[in-house]
Structures are given as C-alpha cells and as structure tokens.
Amino acid sequence: MYVAVKGGETAIRNAHALLAEERRGDPAVPELTLEQVKEQMALAVDRVMTEGSLYDRDLAALAVKQACGDLIEAVFLLRAYRTTLPRLAVSEPVDTATMDIRRRVSATYKDLPGGQVLGPTFDYTHRLLDFSLAETGHPQEKPAHGDAAAIPERMPKVVDVLDHEGLIEREIAPPEPAEATDLTRVPLDFPAGRDARLQNLARGDEGFLLALAYSSQRGFGSAHPFAGEIRMGEVAVEIVPEELGFAIEIGDITLTECDMVSQFKGSATESPKFTRGYGLSFGHCERKAMAMALVDRTLRTRELGGEALYPAQDEEFVLSHSDNVEASGFLQHLKLPHYVDFQGELVTVRHLKAEAARRRPEQAEIVP
Amino acid sequence: MRPAATVLGGFRHPVHDSQRVFRGVLDAMAHPGRVVGLDAAVATAAPLHRGTVALLLALADFETPLWLSPSACNDAVLGAIRFHCGSPIASDPSGAAFVVAATAAERPRLDTLGLGSDLYPERAATLILQVDGLGVGREIALAGPGIDGTARLAVDGLDEAFWAERHALEILFPRGLDVILVDGEAVAAVPRSTAVEA
Amino acid sequence: MTNAMREPLAGYNFAYLDEQMKRSIRRAILKAVAVPGYQVPFGSREMPLPYGWGTGGIQVTASIIGAEDVLKVIDQGADDTTNAVSIRQFFARTTGVATTERTAEATIIQTRHRIPERPLGPGQIIVYQVPIPEPLRWVEARETETRKMHALQEYGVMHVKLYEDIARFGCINTSYNYPVLVNGRYLMAPSPIPKFDNPKMDRNPALQLFGAGREKRIYAVPPFTSVKSLDFEDYPFDVQHWDHCCALCGAADSYLDEVVTDDRGGRMFVCSDTDYCGERRTAGHVGAGTPVALAAEAAE
Numbered sequence: 103m104y105v106a107v108k109g110g111e112t113a114i115r116n117a118h119a120l121l122a123e124e125r126r127g128d129p130a131v132p133e134l135t136l137e138q139v140k141e142q143m144a145l146a147v148d149r150v151m152t153e154g155s156l157y158d159r160d161l162a163a164l165a166v167k168q169a170c171g172d173l174i175e176a177v178f179l180l181r182a183y184r185t186t187l188p189r190l191a192v193s194e195p196v197d198t199a200t201m202d203i204r205r206r207v208s209a210t211y212k213d214l215p216g217g218q219v220l221g222p223t224f225d226y227t228h229r230l231l232d233f234s235l236a237e238t239g240h241p242q243e244k245p246a247h248g249d250a251a252a253i254p255e256r257m258p259k260v261v262d263v264l265d266h267e268g269l270i271e272r273e274i275a276p277p278e279p280a281e282a283t284d285l286t287r288v289p290l291d292f293p294a295g296r297d298a299r300l301q302n303l304a305r306g307d308e309g310f311l312l313a314l315a316y317s318s319q320r321g322f323g324s325a326h327p328f329a330g331e332i333r334m335g336e337v338a339v340e341i342v343p344e345e346l347g348f349a350i351e352i353g354d355i356t357l358t359e360c361d362m363v364s365q366f367k368g369s370a371t372e373s374p375k376f377t378r379g380y381g382l383s384f385g386h387c388e389r390k391a392m393a394m395a396l397v398d399r400t401l402r403t404r405e406l407g408g409e410a411l412y413p414a415q416d417e418e419f420v421l422s423h424s425d426n427v428e429a430s431g432f433l434q435h436l437k438l439p440h441y442v443d444f445q446g447e448l449v450t451v452r453h454l455k456a457e458a459a460r461r462r463p464e465q466a467e468i469v470p
Numbered sequence: 471m472r473p474a475a476t477v478l479g480g481f482r483h484p485v486h487d488s489q490r491v492f493r494g495v496l497d498a499m500a501h502p503g504r505v506v507g508l509d510a511a512v513a514t515a516a517p518l519h520r521g522t523v524a525l526l527l528a529l530a531d532f533e534t535p536l537w538l539s540p541s542a543c544n545d546a547v548l549g550a551i552r553f554h555c556g557s558p559i560a561s562d563p564s565g566a567a568f569v570v571a572a573t574a575a576e577r578p579r580l581d582t583l584g585l586g587s588d589l590y591p592e593r594a595a596t597l598i599l600q601v602d603g604l605g606v607g608r609e610i611a612l613a614g615p616g617i618d619g620t621a622r623l624a625v626d627g628l629d630e631a632f633w634a635e636r637h638a639l640e641i642l643f644p645r646g647l648d649v650i651l652v653d654g655e656a657v658a659a660v661p662r663s664t665a666v667e668a
Numbered sequence: 669m670t671n672a673m674r675e676p677l678a679g680y681n682f683a684y685l686d687e688q689m690k691r692s693i694r695r696a697i698l699k700a701v702a703v704p705g706y707q708v709p710f711g712s713r714e715m716p717l718p719y720g721w722g723t724g725g726i727q728v729t730a731s732i733i734g735a736e737d738v739l740k741v742i743d744q745g746a747d748d749t750t751n752a753v754s755i756r757q758f759f760a761r762t763t764g765v766a767t768t769e770r771t772a773e774a775t776i777i778q779t780r781h782r783i784p785e786r787p788l789g790p791g792q793i794i795v796y797q798v799p800i801p802e803p804l805r806w807v808e809a810r811e812t813e814t815r816k817m818h819a820l821q822e823y824g825v826m827h828v829k830l831y832e833d834i835a836r837f838g839c840i841n842t843s844y845n846y847p848v849l850v851n852g853r854y855l856m857a858p859s860p861i862p863k864f865d866n867p868k869m870d871r872n873p874a875l876q877l878f879g880a881g882r883e884k885r886i887y888a889v890p891p892f893t894s895v896k897s898l899d900f901e902d903y904p905f906d907v908q909h910w911d912h913c914c915a916l917c918g919a920a921d922s923y924l925d926e927v928v929t930d931d932r933g934g935r936m937f938v939c940s941d942t943d944y945c946g947e948r949r950t951a952g953h954v955g956a957g958t959p960v961a962l963a964a965e966a967a968e
Contacts, residue, residue: 181714435720446843
C-alpha cells in the first residue's frame with residue numbers, strides 16, 4: 103500500500119540541527135567570536151553592511167558567522183532583520199568633503215591639495231601567500247602614522263576643485279532638496295531617477311556590478327573612465343529631530359566614495375565634456391564603489407543622447423537584476439517541489455507526442 | 471512635538487485594532503454595497519464619525535496626503551491626525567490619497583479628485599464620505615466584481631448629483647475613484663469597478 | 669487536524685512586519701481589490717524566508733491575518749510538504765493563530781501551485797504565492813512595455829502566441845500558469861497553478877489575493893468576478909484529464925500526482941490535495957490501491 107511522503111516537520115528540524123553542526127565545525131577548535139569577525143574579517147562585514155542596507159558592524163558580523171561565511175546569505179539575514187525595524191528618522195545628506203580621510207587617491211591629477219593618501223590597501227602588495235599568518239601571534243610591523251594635521255579638515259572633491267575650465271560636468275544639488283526615493287518602501291519604477299538608481303546599485307551585488315563595469319571597459323558600452331577620486335574614511339551622520347528643529351550628530355560611519363570621469367564627445371544637445379559617475383559604499387568596499395560609479399555612468403547613456411546597445415547601458419536590465427537576495431532566492435527556489443506543474447507538463451508532452459505520432463506515424467518509432 | 475492636551479486617544483490595541491478595521495474595510499471593498507460594522511472602540515472628534523476615525527488610524531500615515539473638508543479642519547481633528555497618523559494635510563483635494571468629506575454637501579466634485587492614470591490606476595484617491603444613514607434612505611442598484619448579480623445599497627443624506635457624477639466616471643476605468651461611505655461605525659464601499667444605477 | 673492558538677514569538681511584532689509596512693501593504697490590497705487583475709506595486713521587503721519561497725504570499729497573509737483567523741498553508745496541494753510546513757510554522761510562531769489542514773475550517777488559505785478541490789466559501793480568503801506576476805513576461809521582457817500593454821488592453825500578442833501553439837502542436841501548449849482575463853479587462857497570471865484549477869477561479873465566492881514578493885506586486889480577484897481562461901472559438905479551453913482515479917480515495921474529479929513506484933515504469937496516481945483525499949477516505953471511499961503500468965498510460 104502506498105503511503106504519501108510525510109514528516110516534513112521532522113526533516114526540517116533535523117536539517118537545522120545538521121546545519122548548526124556544520125557551522126560549528128570541529129568542536130575542538132575554539133568558536134569564532136563576533137569581535138574576531140568584526141575586527142579580522144572587516145571587509146566581509148563591510149560588504150554585508152553595504153548590500154544589506156544596514157550600517158551595524160555587530161549585526162553584520164553576527165550575520166557572517168551565522169551564514170558560515172556565505173556573504174550573500176549574510177546580506178539576506180541582515181535585510182530580513184531590517185524589515186522589522188521601524189523608520190525613526192531620515193538623516194541629513196552626509197558631507198563627504200568633511201570626511202576624516204584614511205585613504206584618498208586620484209588617478210587624474212598628479213598632485214592635489216591635501217595630497218594622495220594611500221592608506222590601507224592591497225594595491226601594492228605582492229600577492230604572495232604570507233605563511234607567517236598561518237601562525238597566530240606573529241608580531242606585525244607598526245605603521246608610521248604621518249602628521250595627521252597635514253590632512254586638512256575639509257577636503258573638497260578633486261573633480262570639483264581642480265577643473266577650472268568647466269570641462270567636467272558639475273553635480274548640481276536640486277534647489278529644493280526633495281525627499282529621496284527609498285526602494286525599500288516604493289518599488290522600482292522606470293525610468294528610475296538617479297536617486298533610485300544609486301540606491302539600487304549601492305544595494306546591488308558586487309560581483310554583478312563588477313562584471314557589468316568590466317564589460318563596459320572591454321567595449322560592451324562606451325565608457326572610457328578615469329578614477330577622478332577614491333576616498334575612504336569616517337563621516338558624521340546628522341538628523342534633525344522635529345522637536346529640536348536643528349541638526350544633531352548621531353555618530354560616525356565609514357564610507358568609501360568614488361568619482362569616475364569619462365570623456366564624452368558630445369551629442370546634438372550636449373557639448374563635449376567629461377561626464378561623471380558616482381559610487382558609494384558603507385565601510386571599505388572599494389571595488390564595489392568603483393564598479394558602481396562606472397555603471398552609474400553607463401546607465402546615463404540615454405540621458406546623454408546615446409542609444410543603449412549593451413547590457414551595462416540598459417537601465418531596466420541592470421536595475422532589475424542587480425539584487426543578489428532577489429536573484430539568489432529565485433534561482434534557488436527551483437529546489438522547491440514543482441511536481442504539480444511537472445505533472446501538467448507530463449500530460450501535455452504525452453499528448454504532444456501522441457499528436458505528433460498521429461500526424462507522422464512513420465517517425466513515431468524513432469527513439470533518440 | 472508635544473501632543474496637545476486635547477489629542478484624542480488612538481486605538482487601544484493598535485496592532486489588533488488596525489487589523490480588525492482593515493479586515494472590515496477589505497470585506498466592504500470586496501463586497502460593494504455590503505454594510506460592514508468596523509468593530510473598533512475609538513473616540514471621535516466632531517464632525518468625524520467613529521468609522522472615519524478608525525479608517526484613518528488604520529490606513530493613513532506619512533505616505534498618504536490627506537484632505538479634510540472645511541468643517542473637519544478643526545484643531546481637535548488636525549491634532550489627532552498629526553499625532554496618530556502623521557499624514558501631510560493637503561490643501562488641494564486633487565493631490566490627496568485620502569479625501570475625507572464630513573458631509574455630502576462638503577464633498578468636492580468627484581472628477582476633480584485624483585483618479586489615477588491608465589498606467590498607474592492605483593494612484594487614484596479613496597474618498598471617505600460621511601452620510602446620514604446606511605441601510606436606510608434612497609436605494610441604488612450596484613453590479614460588478616464582488617457582487618453576485620445585483621446588490622442594493624440604501625443611503626441617506628447623499629445628493630442626487632453624487633450618483634450621476636460617480637456613474638460618469640465608469641467609462642474611465644481602470645481610472646476612477648474608490649468610495650467608502652461612513653455612517654457612525656458602519657461603512658459601505660463603492661469601488662471604481664462597480665457599475666452604479668444612473 | 670487543527671492546532672489551537674498559542675502565544676506569539678517574543679521580540680517581534682505580531683506577524684513579523686512592522687505596522688507601517690502592514691499599512692502600506694493593506695492600502696495596496698484595497699486598491700488591488702478595486703481594480704481586479706491589475707498588479708499594484710508595493711514596497712516589498714525581505715522576509716525571513718527567501719524570495720521564491722512565497723514572500724509575496726507571506727507578506728499579504730501577514731498583513732491581513734488577525735488573532736481570530738485560522739490558517740491553512742499548502743504547497744503542491746499538500747499541507748505536509750516542507751515549504752508549507754515551514755510557512756505554517758512561521759505564522760504559528762509570529763502570530764500564535766490557530767492552524768488547520770482542513771480547507772473548510774480555514775479563514776485564510778495560503779497556497780503555492782494549487783487551489784483546493786473542495787469549493788471555497790464566502791468569507792474565506794485564498795492567498796496565492798506568485799513568482800512572476802506578469803502574464804505577458806514571456807512575450808515581452810520589459811516592464812515598461814508590458815505596463816503600456818495593460819493600460820491599452822493590448823493583448824493581441826498573447827492570442828498570437830497561443831495561436832502559434834495551435835498551428836505548431838495542434839493544441840495550446842501551456843499546462844500551468846495559463847493566462848486568464850479578469851472581469852473582461854485585465855490579463856492576469858493565475859500563478860503557476862495547473863490549468864486544471866483555472867475554472868475554480870471564475871465567480872468564486874472567496875476573495876482571491878495574489879502576492880509576488882520579489883517582483884513587488886499585489887493583485888486580487890474579488891468574489892463573484894469573471895475569470896476567463898484565454899481560448900479560441902474552435903479551440904475552447906480544456907483542462908487536464910486522467911484515465912485513472914486516485915489510488916487512495918478513488919476520486920475521479922481531482923488533480924492527480926503521478927508517483928513513481930519502481931524503476932520499471934510502475935506508476936500510481938494519487939490526489940495532490942491531501943486534505944481532500946483524507947476527507948474522502950475518512951468518509952469511506954477507497955481507491956484501487958495499486959500501481960498501474962506505464963503502458964496503460966493514455967494521453968489527455
């Protein structure tokens with residue numbers, strides 16, 4: 103006698119227990135602490151905060167630990183938690199010109215006021231596996247901290263101050279700062295404003311943006327970009343509580359910002375100039391900020407009178423597919439049972455096969 | 471902002487009361503012409519009926535501009551809405567998501583309200599219109615989605631022009647206006663998909 | 669089987685979502701009911717279950733459910749499939765409401781891929797989980813275009829696609845998610861239910877709500893609303909038929925799952941709706957109880 107498969111509840115409980123066991127690994131090895139993740143896997147934490155749209159190093163570290171290091175899963179955990187949070191206030195726009203700079207480089211000008219600040223970067227490391235790190239407790243070289251006073255408090259953006267000829271387009275703030283779109287409250291609509299586009303890209307998957315940006319560099323697009331400036335450091339966040347009526351500082355966050363400039367030959371309506379693309383991430387996600395800046399620019403193709411011929415220029419294509427939590431969910435849902443629909447397809451294919459045999463009886467016996 | 475001493479109480483159990491009121495209005499909207507009691511004990515601020523206050527507490531917030539007809543624009547009502555809903559008060563009814571008319575005499579002409587667009591019909595306004603009685607008064611025949619055959623809705627205190635204006639909007643579907651009639655704590659809905667007897 | 673109410677999960681709001689989120693979803697649901705079949709955009713958020721697992725349906729259910737509701741959750745017609753179990757547990761934990769496997773006892777039924785065999789009644793709400801809400805998506809990939817097509821009620825391309833099926837295959841080659849026209853106006857995806865279930869949507873006394881979380885759309889079919897599966901005069905719409913009855917309860921009118929019983933082509937056909945099958949067996953109906961050989965298989 104056939105009995106339908108039962109026991110979903112038991113199976114689920116057991117799967118959770120097995121996952122917890124996998125997460126912990128060998129119990130003889132000391133368990134990872136959130137402090138360790140936060141301090142020593144900082145770039146993973148930064149990526150999870152950026153794509154998770156939630157600036158909280160502790161929660162992001164918890165998500166990384168809980169997800170066994172699967173960063174897309176960690177982003178998802180943080181986003182799902184974000185859903186439960188009420189919206190208490192909207193911050194004032196942050197002013198990155200007042201950033202407490204830890205890194206700042208420009209590829210377009212040799213020297214600039216405030217200088218180039220290399221900061222912590224992989225850029226000039228030789229990618230040799232450092233076997234001394236295989237052991238813990240290895241003494242590390244102390245960095246020489248330069249004269250902090252040499253970095254001015256206010257460091258305007260390179261592309262804003264060094265272009266005296268007006269060759270680089272200026273970012274003009276709207277006269278009446280309207281409330282920015284929030285894609286977590288209002289779904290994406292097309293054509294998307296730049297605010298929605300930048301929010302979408304900031305939340306978007308780093309790998310996806312990286313590949314798109316790369317495709318535009320290789321000719322699937324028309325970007326000829328220069329890194330006008332990349333800066334990383336701490337910025338104050340302010341809110342204006344309604345009962346006070348003036349701004350108060352609620353804390354500092356680490357940001358990475360990128361301004362890309364691209365040559366633009368001009369169009370029927372626009373004169374030749376350098377156009378800009380913008381990237382911003384929480385923490386130190388430099389690759390992400392650069393890729394985002396490139397894609398922000400390629401998505402302006404239509405706005406600048408061009409024709410969107412390539413994926414990186416196609417707003418609907420890029421913005422609809424950038425989110426890794428959405429993409430991962432939809433891809434992986436193929437694991438869920440589909441046997442009702444498959445049954446429908448079985449019935450249809452059998453019918454089609456019978457129909458084909460009726461039409462062409464001589465071919466019906468051919469089995470591939 | 472410190473609430474003024476006159477601010478009315480909101481729901482006693484905001485989570486469960488909002489849910490119950492919503493299910494009441496959902497039932498009404500899904501069955502045009504059905505008179506549904508909104509089971510929520512809320513204080514009223516004249517001239518708003520209990521049902522109107524419950525609807526606003528359950529549905530309005532900072533995302534929904536609200537227009538109030540002149541007699542409802544008093545300090546008690548405005549204070550309660552600012553405190554409990556945080557809705558922006560619209561000076562022009564055409565830009566409001568919720569249009570509240572304390573009486574039929576104070577209602578704006580229906581075709582001056584936000585009717586949505588063919589591309590985005592959901593952007594149309596919801597008109598919350600207070601009447602003198604539901605289940606009594608002039609009967610009107612309704613047909614369309616949510617109705618098995620024909621429904622009859624009796625309303626007291628609605629001008630004749632209302633139904634003519636409402637009927638004239640039908641040709642615009644999917645643009646249109648979703649109307650919730652309120653009498654005390656009872657409501658009846660006439661969504662834009664409903665054909666009303668001319 | 670019905671499980672009684674219990675205390676909801678501490679530390680989270682009733683039904684997980686914060687109240688502002690619920691309000692915005694509730695407003696979207698009311699507009700969806702007012703414009704039957706039209707997909708209302710809403711500010712969908714990440715839920716603790718992944719996109720693709722029914723987050724749209726979960727957000728709709730979370731926004732409508734109250735302490736007095738009795739919830740049934742099915743996937744593939746069954747209450748005990750892992751995803752149905754998981755979603756039912758989620759609501760049991762976050763709301764504490766009573767849950768049931770009995771279609772007749774539920775006030776809210778959340779479903780993936782099926783409509784129960786037992787006719788729904790007035791006052792019930794069925795919530796469908798929807799992966800791709802846009803019925804035109806396979807003929808036009810762009811939202812900007814499909815939105816215009818809906819605005820202009822320009823559905824000719826869909827008829828062309830179905831007609832091409834007939835020309836090539838002699839029948840319409842769509843067995844699930846078969847497009848329907850709602851109230852004579854909007855073309856709508858019924859979600860990936862088998863076309864066998866399409867006729868149940870027509871003039872149903874229950875309220876039908878559809879949630880697509882990843883695609884951020886909600887739509888609705890109010891009670892007693894016309895839902896017509898697209899077809900042609902000379903090729904009328906038809907549903908799947910089996911030459912078998914359910915091997916467990918003997919039902920000849922239900923959607924059947926085909927269960928492989930061995931590696932030699934042995935098959936067994938059983939009701940996909942486990943509650944329906946169980947009720948019939950309790951009432952004394954008995955099926956043949958034996959597998960059938962594939963050779964006995966007949967076409968539609």
